[in-house]
Amino acid sequence: MTTFDLLLQQTINGLSLGAMYSLLALGFTLVYGILELINFSHFNVFMIGSFVSLFVLQSFGLSGQEVILTGVPLAGVLLVAFVVTMAFCGGLGVVVERVTLRPLRNVKGPAAMITSIGVSYILFNIILLTVGADSKNFPNPMPAIRWHIGEATLDFRVLLIWAIALLLMGTLYMFVQRSRIGKAMRATAQDAEAARMMGVEVDKVIMMAFFLGSALAGAGGLIFGLYYNFTSFIIGFTAGLRAFTAAVLGGIGNVPGAMVGGVLIGLIEAMGGQFIATAWTDVIIFSILVLVLVFKPAGLFGRIAPNKS
Amino acid sequence: MLTRREAVQLIAMTAAAVTLAGVAAQAADAAIKIGLDLSLTGADAESAARIRNGALMAFEELNARRELPGYTLEPLILDDGTATAGQYDPAQAATNARKMVSDKAVVAAIGPMMSGAGKAMAPILSQGNLATITPSSTNPDITSPKFAGEYRPAGKAIYFRTVTTDAFQGPNLANYFADKLKVQSVYVLDDSGAYGVGIADAFQKRAEEKGIKVLGRDRLDPKAADYTTILTKIKALNPDALYYGGVSQAGVKLAKQSYDVLPKVIKGGGDGMYSAEMLSAAGFPAADGWYATIASPHTTEDKVADAWVKQYQAKYGMAPSDYAITAYDAALVIADAVKRVIADGKDVNRDTVRDYIQTAKVNTLQGTVAFDANGDLRDRTISVFQIKKDPNYSADDMVHQYHYIGVAPQS
16 A cells, blocks of 8 residues: 555545534534533434444444445435434434423533433433443445545545535534524624523524534434444444534634544544554543634634623 | 132242242342353453353352262352453452452452453452462463462462463463464564463563564554554564564454454464454454463363353353353362262361362363362463454354364474
8 A cells, every 4th residue: 555545545544524513513613602511411312323323224224234225225224214214313402401401501510511411321221221332333324435535535424424425514504504503603702691582592502513513413323323333322422522522622612623623633533543453542632622712712613602691 | 719819818928939949049048149250341351251151150050960979059240341441440340359258158269360350359369378370371470489479478379260360371372473474574562451461471582582583563552443553663664473472452452453464474472362352342344363362271162162162152142152061060169079079078168179179180071170270271272363354254253253272382
C-alpha cells in the first residue's frame, strides 16, 4: 500500500466515524444551546436507537449477515428502519425531558445534569436486563459492493452512511435556519426570557430540541449497527463521550460546529491510530481538545455567550 | 367415603409430614458452600454460562449420589462482571472474594473465569486461606513464585488451576504458527487486560525466537467500537498473520472488522477467542478461519466424555465448551479433597480443604488432575482449534464449530 492509498483509506475510515460522531454531537449541542444543560442521557438514547433499529430489521426477517437486499426493497427497509428508530428515539427524548428534566428547569446548579446521568444509567440497565448482556449480531442487508481507488477501498455501505448522515444534517440545518420553530429555537437560545416575552412557547421549543437531538441519536445508532454489524448495551459510553468532545471542540451550542467537530474527531482518531498508536487514541483526542480550548475557549466555532441573567 | 373436611385434613397432614421429613433430611446434612465466581454479565456472558453449568452439573451429581455422606455441596454463585465495565470488573471480583472469605460456610471456591479478576481476588483469598480452583484463567503471574508477595501474601498456594497457563498457551501457538503454518511475519494486538497483555507478550517473545518477524504491537480499547484504523495500518504492513491476546469484548469486534479489512491474513488468539461469543456475536462468516487455543486437553469430543456431553446438552440446551469440563473437574477435585478430609476424621474447614486440594490426584474427564507447589496444573497440554462452519449443527455449538486440530507443539 502506498502512503497515499493508506492516507486515503484512513480518511475514509475517519469520515465514517465522523459521520456518527456528528449526528450524536448535534443532540448535545441543540440542548446545550437552549438550556445550557449537558444531557448525559443522550449517550444511551443513541444505544437504544441501535436496539430499536435491530428489532425493526429483525421484524423484516433480517438477521445475521445472510440476507442481502438491493434496489427498492433495500431502500424501503432502510427508510422504515430510519423513520421508526428516529420517531421512537425522538419520543424517548421528549419523555425524558418532560418527566425528569422539566421539573428541575429552574433549579440552579448541577441537579439537572446529575439527573441526566441517572436517566442514562436507567436506560442502560433497562436494556441490560431486558435484552441481555451479550453483544448482538446486527444484520447488514446492504450488498458488498466495493470500489477500489489504488489499494484503498470504499464500500457501498460507507457511501450510503455518509449520504444519509449528510442528508439528515443538512435537513436539520435548514430546519433551524429557515422554519418558524427553528427561528424560535434560535431566539430561545439567545435569550429565553426575551423570546418568551415575544410570544415564543419556550416549553415547546425545548421539547423540539430534545426531539430533534434524540431522533438524530437514533439515526446514529442505526448507522452504528449497519457499519459495525453488532450492538451491545455498552456502546453508548465511548461513542457518546467522543461525540460530546466533538460538540465542545466545534463550540457547544453551535450547530455547524458540532458537525465539523464530529468529523474532526473522527479524522483525529483515524490518523492518531495510524501515526501513533490506537492505545493512545483518547490521549490524542483530549490533548487536541485541551489545546484548542486553551487558545479558543469557546471551541472552534463557538462564541462566548453574552451573560444571561 | 371421606368428607370434604377430612380430605383436606388428610392432605394437610401428609404435606406437613413430607415437609418435616424433608427438613429432617436436610438437618442431617451439613451444607458446604463452594463459591463460584464467573463473569456472568457483559461480553463473556455466554461462555460464562457454559462454565457455570459445568460446575453446577457436578454439584448436582455429587449431591444426588451422596458422594459426601453427611454433607451437601451448595454453590454460592457470584458475578464479577459489571454493566459499566461491560465485562469482568476487577473491583467487583475483589468484592466477591471478600464476600466468600467472610462467609464461614464457604470452604473452597471455583473461579474466577478471568485472569484480570484473579489478580484482584488472589491476595484476598490468600489472607483468608480460601483455596480456589480456576477452570479458565491462565495468566501465569498469579501463581508464579516471582509474584508470591503480591498474589499470595499469606504464603500458601491458594490459586489452583484445572488449566495450564499462558507461559505455554501463547508460546505454543507461536510454535504452531512458525512450524505448521510457516508464518513469516505477524502483527500482535492485545485488549489491555491482564490476560490479554500477558498472553500477547508471551506469544510475541516466542515468535521472535522462532524467527517470525513481529511487524508491530498495539493495544485495543475494549470499549471502543472502531478498529478499522489499526486494521488499515496493519493491512499496509502486509503481515502473514495477526495474533490477538484478549477476551470477547474487543475480540468479537476485531473478528468482524478484520474479516472486511484483512480477509486473507491468518488470524489467531488464545482461549479468549475460544468462546461462544465468537460464534454468536461475531458470527459467520467473520469468525470463519480463526485459530484459537485452550490451556487444557480437548475433552468434549473424547470418548470418555461422550455420555457427559449428551447429558449436558440435554440438561442445558447448549453444547458445552472444554472449559465447562475443566469447571466440572474442578468441582470433582474439591469434592475429592472434602471426602479425604472426612475419611481422615478431620474437621471440614478452609485450612484442611486447601491442604487436601494441594495433594490432590484425581481422575477426571480431562485426565489426572494434580498440582505443583504453586497450584499450577501438572498437565501442560495446549490444544489448537480452527473455526470452520459446520451447517449441520447450531451456529453457537462450541463442540462442532471449533474444529480440533491437535496439541500445539511445546517447542
